[in-house]
Amino acid sequence: MDKRIYLCLAHMSGKEQDFIKEAFDTNWVVPLGPNVNAFEEELKHFVGRNKEVVALSAGTAAIHLALIQLGVQAGDEVICQSFTFCASANPVNYQGATPVFVDSEEDTWNMSPTLLEEAVRDRIAKTGKKPKAIIPVHLYGMPAKIDEICAIAARYDIPVLEDAAEALGSEFMGRKCGTFGQFGVLSFNGNKMITTSGGGALIVPNEEAKKKTMFYATQAREPFPYYQHEKIGYNYRMSNICAGIGRGQMTVLNEHIAHHRRIHELYKLAFADVDGIELKSNPDERFNANYWLSTILIDKNVTGFDYEELRIALDAKGIETRPLWKPMHLQPIFANSPRYVDGTAEKLFNRGLCIPAGPCVTDEDAAYIVREIKKCMKK
Numbered sequence: 001m002d003k004r005i006y007l008c009l010a011h012m013s014g015k016e017q018d019f020i021k022e023a024f025d026t027n028w029v030v031p032l033g034p035n036v037n038a039f040e041e042e043l044k045h046f047v048g049r050n051k052e053v054v055a056l057s058a059g060t061a062a063i064h065l066a067l068i069q070l071g072v073q074a075g076d077e078v079i080c081q082s083f084t085f086c087a088s089a090n091p092v093n094y095q096g097a098t099p100v101f102v103d104s105e106e107d108t109w110n111m112s113p114t115l116l117e118e119a120v121r122d123r124i125a126k127t128g129k130k131p132k133a134i135i136p137v138h139l140y141g142m143p144a145k146i147d148e149i150c151a152i153a154a155r156y157d158i159p160v161l162e163d164a165a166e167a168l169g170s171e172f173m174g175r176k177c178g179t180f181g182q183f184g185v186l187s188f189n190g191n192k193m194i195t196t197s198g199g200g201a202l203i204v205p206n207e208e209a210k211k212k213t214m215f216y217a218t219q220a221r222e223p224f225p226y227y228q229h230e231k232i233g234y235n236y237r238m239s240n241i242c243a244g245i246g247r248g249q250m251t252v253l254n255e256h257i258a259h260h261r262r263i264h265e266l267y268k269l270a271f272a273d274v275d276g277i278e279l280k281s282n283p284d285e286r287f288n289a290n291y292w293l294s295t296i297l298i299d300k301n302v303t304g305f306d307y308e309e310l311r312i313a314l315d316a317k318g319i320e321t322r323p324l325w326k327p328m329h330l331q332p333i334f335a336n337s338p339r340y341v342d343g344t345a346e347k348l349f350n351r352g353l354c355i356p357a358g359p360c361v362t363d364e365d366a367a368y369i370v371r372e373i374k375k376c377m378k379k
Ligand SMILES: *Cc1c(COP(=O)(O)O)cnc(C)c1O
Pocket: 057, 058, 059, 060, 061, 084, 085, 087, 088, 137, 163, 165, 166, 186, 187, 188, 189, 198, 199, 200
């Protein structure tokens, strides 16, 4: 094969340029405008539950603005899922607060409700105050055990900030990920379910929270004719050009999700009879992952290779793969953060690999990838 198969390439519907052209034609080349409003409306309709949505410059910015609205300040603690991309936890540090890392459970690879409760209790006992927020993640688009997590959060009256950056379209019991917590985060970076070339959104509970989010996202300007500032603000709004790309992408979002699920299904059939390779799938019928990336666990004792040996072998065959996220509690930058871990995320990290899944991966590509993996095993 001479083409290279990437993990998750952006895929355009063709309509993006029409929305961008319209923005140019009407001179809305600014960080607000008709595309931003329409994109927000479409997202609001997509996620449902009467939520409001604010389009922002990045998913990371969305997490930051949610933490600000939850009152997270220097000296506070925020509970974070350890098994994730660094952007889930970094904004906690922007606020001068401390992330407290909680390990994953095996069913979903996401925040363990058992360890979460242990962490909440222990932090209260040790510091005399409650963590300010809980940030579970729906990693690789697999819904976390969000019902149990929200129940624990409610018991201790701690708000939940759901990181659904990888989980646009994923559902738990028929309800979209990102709508369970007080706030939900989406990302439209280049390799996510849809792209705006770079961007994100905050799902908020009501119109008031939407106004507040927009206030902080546009330099916290007070309602005076001159520029009056009483709070520290940010420049986090999405541009009308990027939102134009988003509107084009919304026309193919459901197709993208269906495609990711279809590729996962092809892998599932193909790996069913392969010992030593375990494809991650929905643990039961309550979970409906978007399968943003398909992921496998490798049992080296059976296959004879580990994830890194497989990654290098597939790379030589034109197939891009990637190790699973390295847990935050193992990152040098977070060496001093408190942690409640039982080794689950570390074990997954040491055994796993992400394999291509995006809209540009064809059925033949999937078959080729499986064939190449099986060939490695015969050696
Ligand atoms: C991509 C991602 C983010 C951040 O989104 P950006 O739009 O890249 O800032 C946050 N959390 C997770 C889990 C992500 O994968």
